[in-house]
Amino acid sequence: MLDSIPSFARLVAELAKFPGVGKKTATRLAFSLLSRPQADAEALAEAVLDLHRNIGFCSVCFHMTEVDPCPICRDPARDERLLCVVEEPQDLLAIERSRSFRGRYHVLQGVLSPLDGIGPDDIRISELIRRLRKSAVEEVLIATNFTVEGDATALYLAEQIRPLNLRVTRLAHGIPTGSDLEFIDDATVHRAVEGRREL
Amino acid sequence: MLDSIPSFARLVAELAKFPGVGKKTATRLAFSLLSRPQADAEALAEAVLDLHRNIGFCSVCFHMTEVDPCPICRDPARDERLLCVVEEPQDLLAIERSRSFRGRYHVLQGVLSPLDGIGPDDIRISELIRRLRKSAVEEVLIATNFTVEGDATALYLAEQIRPLNLRVTRLAHGIPTGSDLEFIDDATVHRAVEGRREL
Numbered sequence A, B: 001m002l003d004s005i006p007s008f009a010r011l012v013a014e015l016a017k018f019p020g021v022g023k024k025t026a027t028r029l030a031f032s033l034l035s036r037p038q039a040d041a042e043a044l045a046e047a048v049l050d051l052h053r054n055i056g057f058c059s060v061c062f063h064m065t066e067v068d069p070c071p072i073c074r075d076p077a078r079d080e081r082l083l084c085v086v087e088e089p090q091d092l093l094a095i096e097r098s099r100s101f102r103g104r105y106h107v108l109q110g111v112l113s114p115l116d117g118i119g120p121d122d123i124r125i126s127e128l129i130r131r132l133r134k135s136a137v138e139e140v141l142i143a144t145n146f147t148v149e150g151d152a153t154a155l156y157l158a159e160q161i162r163p164l165n166l167r168v169t170r171l172a173h174g175i176p177t178g179s180d181l182e183f184i185d186d187a188t189v190h191r192a193v194e195g196r197r198e199l
Helices: A006-015 A023-035 A038-054 A089-097 A125-133 A148-164 A186-194 B006-015 B023-035 B038-054 B089-097 B125-133 B148-164 B186-194
Strands: A079-086 A103-107 A139-142 A167-170 B079-086 B103-107 B139-142 B167-170
Touching: A006 A023, A006 B038, A023 A038, A023 B038, A023 B089, A038 B006, A038 B023, A038 B038, A079 A089, A089 A103, A089 B023, A103 A125, A125 A148, A139 A148, A148 A167, B006 B023, B023 B038, B079 B089, B089 B103, B103 B125, B125 B148, B139 B148, B148 B167
Parallel strands: A079 A103, A079 A139, A139 A167, B079 B103, B079 B139, B139 B167
Antiparallel strands: none
16 A cells, blocks of 8 residues: 555655554654654754764763763762663663762663673673773662663672772662552562661 | 753654654654664655655645655546545555555545634645546545544535535444444444444
8 A cells, every 4th residue: 555655655664663663653653744844854854863973972981972971971070989880871861860879870781691692791891890990989889770681780790890899789679669569579579578678 | 861962852852743752752762763773764864854855645636645646546447436535645545455445535635623723625625526527436435534523524525515416425334343342332333223234
């Protein structure tokens, strides 16, 4: 049906490459773009092209940035004794949104995953160790995800950092805010009980 | 948080203009694009620009097309005695997918909606009447949506077409395939009973 409108079919195919976007959603998005002014399409295309053109990775922390070093690494108000290690830029943004951390970051750009062939040399671990050796960091907060791979990476990092005589911490496990105990998985409840604190 | 990465923030803002795409989804899409090769971004941008560049409306039926008249209007195998009137190109595509109709189409490019200030002169009704006057059409199948506006438009069209002495039909109302009576809304069940047929 779309074969007779190749430009439309091609846009649908490109949009359907996004994770979680199927052919139906892609078609809906393409129709919406077609019904909007051409200037909207031009602005979108420009923004898409600027993404790779303007964004690179910080040579210090490997967060995505348009200037090197990135604004967080440059910010003198950040506490240089605190370093938070995350898997991806998304995770850094989540911690920034929480306004709970005023140190600096190190983005691993991945997670150890032997099954996918991703070992310590494939993510930014050696850069982290080198950075810690010549820095004022006193505490490394490991904020990898609470998945099998994230936990394994946290343990591996802790081992690598121990010889440097730094404090190594991990985000707290527990019940998320606003949740109903009844619907929380057993492993989380188990860890929340283990990690219980004095009131 | 994204303010320090303006290129990223701008792409998120552009993606969030799509209906049904919130800021969270837009951020996810932007990250996915960033993690894919630059060639993917270039292909997407090109497809976005080609959309308005290459696609216009057929001067006969007002379906979207890259050639004028559109391939359906040119196709000699189509039955010129049958004309199906739809609101939008999406509706035409839905009927084509069903492979149940081999006539030609007329795309109104909208629907009568007095509350939104859309009257008969704002959609392609006069073009339809003019087209019918000098055509071989014998039956007009009105396939506007089964909404208040779609039904009103169908009634209005039927009135306009009656003086031309053509057969005017409407898509059948009824229970959708694969559905469970228990969960069908009352109005649909009501109409399915009214429209019951001999077995």
